[in-house]
Amino acid sequence: MKASRFFIGTLKEAPADAEIVSHKLMMRAGMIRRVAGGIYDYMPIGLRSVRKVEAIVREEMNRAGALELLMPAVQPAELWQESGRWEQYGPELLRFKDRHERDFVMGPTHEEVVTDIARREIKSYRQLPVNFYQIQTKFRDEIRPRFGVMRGREFIMKDAYSFDKDFDGLAESYRKMYEAYVRIFTRIGLEFRAVAADNGSIGGSGSHEFHVIADTGEDDIAYCPSSEFAANVEAADALPLIAQRAAPAEELKKTPTPGAAKCEAVAQLLNIPLEKTIKSIVLATENEGAEPTIWLLMLRGDHSLNDIKTGKLPGLKGYRFATEAEIIEWFGTPPGYLGPLNTKKPVRVIADRTVANMSDFVVGTNEVDYHTTGVNWGRDLPEPEVADIRNVVAGDPSPDGRGTLEICRGIEVGHVFQLGTKYSDSMGATFLDENGKPAPMQMGCYGIGVTRVLGAAIEQNFDDRGIIWPEAIAPFEVVICPMGYDRSDAVREQADKLYATLQQAGIDVILDDRGERPGVMFADWELIGVPHRIVIGDRGLKEGKLEYQGRRDAEATLLPVDEAADVVVGKVRAALGK
């Protein structure tokens, strides 16, 4: 491509509504343009990257045996009524009526449509397994679209849906997709983690999120650098930090701690490690026609409550925090100095796994300005119910026993999910099994946010000059910047020759023949983020040299004219793993 025949629309300033770096840079590089809130044009330079992501996704989905089809954007309400989501889905589901006053939705996802296909087309176990996927434009009416393509309303997704005759089949289909996703994000050139996600609220039985690692990510991820373990902080198992409980060494002692209601203040006041203190959290669950059950959850002073794990404990589904009145009624004191000793009315005590192995610890006394030190299970308190109720923190042991956890931030770009029979049950997608008996199909769903990948790639790869594209999804792999294309025959001839050579080698190259000044030219291509740049000027040519600079290189390297093409082709191929 020659730049004079292309459309480049870089901007000096990002618009005011662009809050995050990928949004700013995609606007400034002219990749996207806003049409309405969360709705964008993909300009030619942006679409090139979109298409490269799509091509990689398509290749790997095909390699994994998935079959591409195309379902409609506009879906009849009847299907959503059958699945129950017509009622369940909130206002993010864009609903409208056609000219005949029939209800439709703009599809934010296609479980209903694909299940409708499966129940119509699949009659026998002999037709299973099958995995249908599409790369398609979706719409989700976000209440506050923002962050450019990261949280848009109209976006491109790859969504795949597997159908199996039994759970083993589903597990195998799921594994294939998991492996395809690993190949996809590896090929795209992103640092990522497959994260075991909490899936309690969606009703499936297995799920991983694929996160691109970036400081600006929305999600906290716990991962083990020395193993494959990664999970959302909310979902990661927190192991006991104390292997075995030590024998009591201190006497129980009521200690004045005036004004020290928080663990940190108590530790400072008593000059003890925070790890000796206990955080008491009081929850309530309703009992119809009777007073609520009051729960005391005990965490080590430096830990925090995990509400998802807590909500899954027997009896704690739908819990709430206790009111001040309840706390006074059960503990005889307002919040601040609460503890398990001498409660006014009985409470159910749950100790975090770590707390359960502690000894000689400090709790509130249920009396303002007093704590009790030297507390021990079994001696001063009955043995507690034990559960994992805390968030993991950096330094925790990895649940797989193969190292220590780190915490990082990630941007979710993919999701694989075992749906089981949720949709095949509600929509009647059954097949005849080997015995001629109807059985519901086991489904999985697998999404990749194609346009979101671009944003995530930028959040992971940028500097103060602009985007730094991984080769595989760069709008162009190489840019040739001739100094004086219109003035110097030598420069023009060399630039054209190199351009032709690189094109023949299958390199996606752009020749900047716009006649811009070098400063403008360099700034444009650094902003756009083309990974390899070659500068051709009369001065260098006199010595038979060109200038090469990788987008991450601090400075340029001189290359002999005759070797330049080989060097650059080698660099691009190496980066693409070819």
Next chain:
Amino acid sequence: MKASRFFIGTLKEAPADAEIVSHKLMMRAGMIRRVAGGIYDYMPIGLRSVRKVEAIVREEMNRAGALELLMPAVQPAELWQESGRWEQYGPELLRFKDRHERDFVMGPTHEEVVTDIARREIKSYRQLPVNFYQIQTKFRDEIRPRFGVMRGREFIMKDAYSFDKDFDGLAESYRKMYEAYVRIFTRIGLEFRAVAADNGSIGGSGSHEFHVIADTGEDDIAYCPSSEFAANVEAADALPLIAQRAAPAEELKKTPTPGAAKCEAVAQLLNIPLEKTIKSIVLATENEGAEPTIWLLMLRGDHSLNDIKTGKLPGLKGYRFATEAEIIEWFGTPPGYLGPLNTKKPVRVIADRTVANMSDFVVGTNEVDYHTTGVNWGRDLPEPEVADIRNVVAGDPSPDGRGTLEICRGIEVGHVFQLGTKYSDSMGATFLDENGKPAPMQMGCYGIGVTRVLGAAIEQNFDDRGIIWPEAIAPFEVVICPMGYDRSDAVREQADKLYATLQQAGIDVILDDRGERPGVMFADWELIGVPHRIVIGDRGLKEGKLEYQGRRDAEATLLPVDEAADVVVGKVRAALGK
């Protein structure tokens, strides 16, 4: 692709709502499935053909210098209000509100969005010309969607929009698109015609429709087999069929024609050729505050009125047919025996070009049951106003003077259109010209109905066994049908070997390893329309032979096993023009 890993869903019967052959065959071949009225799933086998059309379109658009981008499906109402089409467009424009009660439309076309891009991005004549295109899903809320993908509601279109600094530039952009379209439809392998369309109602200044020729087409096309001329029947110039008016030879004579109100009856009764009779058509145009003008249009008895040409004549814009009361008032008689002689009140007479050169013709006498024969211009009637007011018919001279017209039916699959400044004026898309003065951009728009092309291709290419795909858009180019893939080692080995050889040669081949009976296998692939079939069986292999049959061949040909691959590769490449 091996069929056992693919998804084939052929049907014995088409659904009852499928009225035309392409709809029936696409359903039966399992290419599409209905989701709602005019809304379809493209199943894997159907999507393969869609993608092949898209790839050809994309290649030729790129070759023509157009730049691919992607505009959103969901568009804000504000843009349509600016262009005026928010009011003008009927209920085919699907309108809806988002969760914030803002108005949006599902784009049936993208003039507004692309003009919005142009006015934002293009500041100077130096950025022109530019041509943006996309391949994108559109929605048109047809009142009665039907005919499968031929008149669906959700469909895929390629739409391109050119921007030029002046009309010469537009003409050049238009020419490039015209030539690209010729290449596209030629490569797809369809018999087509570029048809000069009537464009009066849309307001542009130049337009061609690309029609696939098929007996089932909706449009009548006049074309000249010995030249490039083609036009909608409504738009084709009708030349005088009589070169020069002969001198009068008969006397004017009032002749009884009892009960013969129509030209055909008059000709039969008087035993004269229909070509001697005149059809009188009475029109009216309103005059504010005064009585209407009454027009008498004279056509040869065997011709028909062209209302588009008529409506363009001076004074006849917005004409209507005269009422019976008006006819009685102006002609002194009810409809049936009308003519230009002895009208009761003055009427404006317009003679068709052919009628103007007739002599000794027959007209009504304005008296029930009487005609007048031997009528001549100049002698019995003043010389008339002359105009082209008729539809051409087969046998007419081609307006380009290079042969005789034929009439055929066509299916519109593409449209190129010179918009001029319609949108750049209403939406303020101006640029600074060479003199620093703002000027409106000259626009063209260019559409191809990607999914419609599939329907049209089938309407042109089918038989009673199914679809006959042109190689370029067939879901597979070649099918290998082994007889006993699971039973015979020899058959399986030969089939696998041929499959591998064809794949290596770049042939899009499917191996039917499903284990179906030969009858089912052959019926499926004939229905699906794969253009080349190879049958491998033990009997043939014993003699070192395979069976080859082209989809249009009456019977199979035996090929030596070792030559089969070369022969088939040769046939596919020849068909693709490679």
